[in-house]
Amino acid sequence: MAIMDILGIAVAAVIGLALGYALNRYVINAKANLAADEAARTLSEAKKQAETLKKESLLEAKDQIIKQRQEANKEEKERRKEITAIENRLGHREESVDRRAEALDKREHQISSAAGQIAAREREVEAAVTRQTEELARIARMTQEEAKTELLAKISDDCKRDAAAIIRDTEAQAKKDAEKRARGVVSLAIQRVAADHTAETTVSVVHLPNDDMKGRLIGREGRNIRAFEQITGINLIVDDTPEAVVISSFDPVRREIGRMTLETLIQDGRIHPARIEEMFAKAEKTVTEAINQAGEQASFDAGVHNLHPEIVKTLGRLKYRSSYGQNVLKHALEVSWLAGVMANELGADVTLAQRAGLLHDLGKAIDHEVEGSHATIGADLARRLGEQPAVVHAIEAHHGDVECQTVEAVLVMAADAISAARPGARRETLESYIKRLEKLEAVANAHPGVEKTYAMQAGREIRVMVQPEAVDDDAAVVLARDIAQQIEAEMEYPGQVRIMVVRESRAIDYAK
DSSP states (O other): OHHHHHHHHHHHHHHHHHHHHHHHHHHHHHHHHHHHHHHHHHHHHHHHHHHHHHHHHHHHHHHHHHHHHHHHHHHHHHHHHHHHHHHHHHHHHHHHHHHHHHHHHHHHHHHHHHHHHHHHHHHHHHHHHHHHHHHHHHHTTSOHHHHHHHHHHHHHHHHHHHHHHHHHHHHHHHHHHHHHHHHHHHHHHHHHOOOOOOOOOSEEEEEOSSTHHHHHHHOGGGHHHHHHHHHHOSEEEOOSSTTEEEEEOSOHHHHHHHHHHHHHHHHHOOOSHHHHHHHHHHHHHHHHHHHHHHHHHHHHHHTOOOOOHHHHHHHHHGGGOEETTEEHHHHHHHHHHHHHHHHHHHTSOHHHHHHHHHHTTGGGGTTTTSSSOHHHHHHHHHHHTTOOHHHHHHHHHTTSSSOOOSHHHHHHHHHHHHHHHSTTSOOOOHHHHHHHHHHHHHHHHTSTTEEEEEEETTTTEEEEEEOTTTOOHHHHHHHHHHHHHHHHHHOOOSSOOEEEEEEOOOOOOOOO
């Protein structure tokens, strides 16, 4: 019994030891797992903190890089400004040096020319003394009546010569005083005004999707084309030009309506007399709205307000009018700006000058409907619609139909000439251009003493070479004025024409 108890106790002890060992292993493993989980969490948090620190470091580095770039760009801009300023100063200095060099060259040329003139004058004096000696010898053999007649003729010639000399000196002095001021005003006006120009003609080309469309435009037995021409009042020309037809009319507004009508019909595809009439009515309404908008926009751009609605409408019609290829509405705006700038420089009425400049070609919108020059037509229209007399006078006088009575009228005339005469503003057909040049040369060649004439600068200048023994310096002034007056009376031309009379004497000898 004791042995059994001992065995039971031993077995219980062994079992207790086994259970204690198993329990101890379980606790150790649990603690190990907890430690592993804690280590994993710590490692994860460390990694997150490391990533956060890394991102923050990258952002700080990027901010520093951006700041450094901004500072570098700022320094670069400042350096560029300094370099640009230095270049500008160098450019001004070069221009100053060039101007001084040109002035010295002109001075040297003037001195050389003066020396030549002095030498020529000395020879003329010697020749005059010889002639006077011979003349005295001849007069000594004349009767009293003959001497009296001769003396009166001589005095008459001298008076004419002195008058021509006085005219030349007076004109030279007036030009000397006025050119500097006028050149400054005109240059400033041109620099401050930049206007585009467009080229237009009396025909418009409408492109077709294919040549089959020509047959549909003509219609059966020509009914469509007849209906189109009757409704629109323009000519539709269908020729061999591939995929294109031409519409022609001297009324620019009607031509624009016809063009829009034709393009709408081509896009729609349904072409018959009733459809043509419908599309024409829509196009007419569209163009009328465009005319009103163009007139209002032009008056707004020019700063001219309180215009009569009929004047605004007539002004808008100029959008579709051209003169020598120059759009008349843009030309009117340009004249308004130029006149305003020059009026401001001269202390004249700026508002009046701008208003008259904008309306100066108003008559061109209706000159195909009313007889007379466009200046007279425009003045009558402006007077009838309540424009102030000063504006009406400037419109009427801008082409010299009446004499200018106000400074603003003169400025409008000058602005009109500047806008029309600047290079590229106007063009004309080759045939009329050649005829105009030939007419200019013929007018100058018809005067006695003229040897040769050359039309230059697209007909804006003619140089007249005279025979030195037939035309002296004083007579050259009179000749230039006579040619200018004849050109004004007999010819039509854009802008102005400069007449330059050249008289040259040469003495040639050989040393042997």
